[in-house]
Structure formats: structure tokens, C-alpha cells
Amino acid sequence: MYQKTVTSCVLGMMSIFLPFVGIILGWFGFLFANKALDELSTDAPGYRYALGGKICSIVGLCLQSCILIFILAAYFFFMNLNLFM
Numbered sequence: 001m002y003q004k005t006v007t008s009c010v011l012g013m014m015s016i017f018l019p020f021v022g023i024i025l026g027w028f029g030f031l032f033a034n035k036a037l038d039e040l041s042t043d044a045p046g047y048r049y050a051l052g053g054k055i056c057s058i059v060g061l062c063l064q065s066c067i068l069i070f071i072l073a074a075y076f077f078f079m080n081l082n083l084f085m
Contacts, residue, residue: 002046008033008053015060022064029057 011029015022033054040047 002036002049004032004036005040005046005049005053008036009049009056010053012053012056012060015057016063019064019067022060023068026057026061026064029053030061033057 008029011025015026015029033050036050
């Protein structure tokens with residue numbers, strides 16, 4: 001009955017811990033959470049799972065984006081250094 005809520009929660013938690021794939025999982029978790037929150041009222045039993053999934057997805061997206069930006073910045077920084085000349 002509450003498949004979208006549990007799916008959003010699981011995808012949100014996975015987006016925090018899986019590097020690089022977490023960006024995609026975070027977006028899907030965010031979309032599932034938004035659909036679930038639109039369908040549920042605030043006193044429904046699955047509402048907290050959907051809200052937790054949305055929060056975990058946002059945290060996972062931010063974390064994975066920061067990691068990706070850091071890796072790209074480090075790559076371009078060290079690419080321009082002529083350490084062996």
C-alpha cells in the first residue's frame with residue numbers, strides 16, 4: 001500500500017552511501033517522495049517514511065554533488081601543474 005514511501009526512503013538512504021550512483025538514486029528517491037507526499041495526508045502512517053526519504057534524498061544529492069565537484073576540481077587543478085618538468 002505504501003510502496004512509494006518505502007521506495008523513496010530506501011533510495012534516499014542508498015543515495016547517501018553509494019558514490020556516483022547516489023546522484024541518480026537521489027533524484028529517483030526525491031521524485032518518489034514527492035509523489036507519495038502528494039497522495040498522503042499528514043496523519044497517514046507512511047507520511048514519515050516519505051518525508052524521511054525526501055530528506056535523505058536531498059542530503060544524498062548534496063553530498064554526492066559536493067564529492068563530484070571536489071573530484072573534478074582536484075582533477076583540473078592537478079592537470080595544470082607541471083610537476084615532472
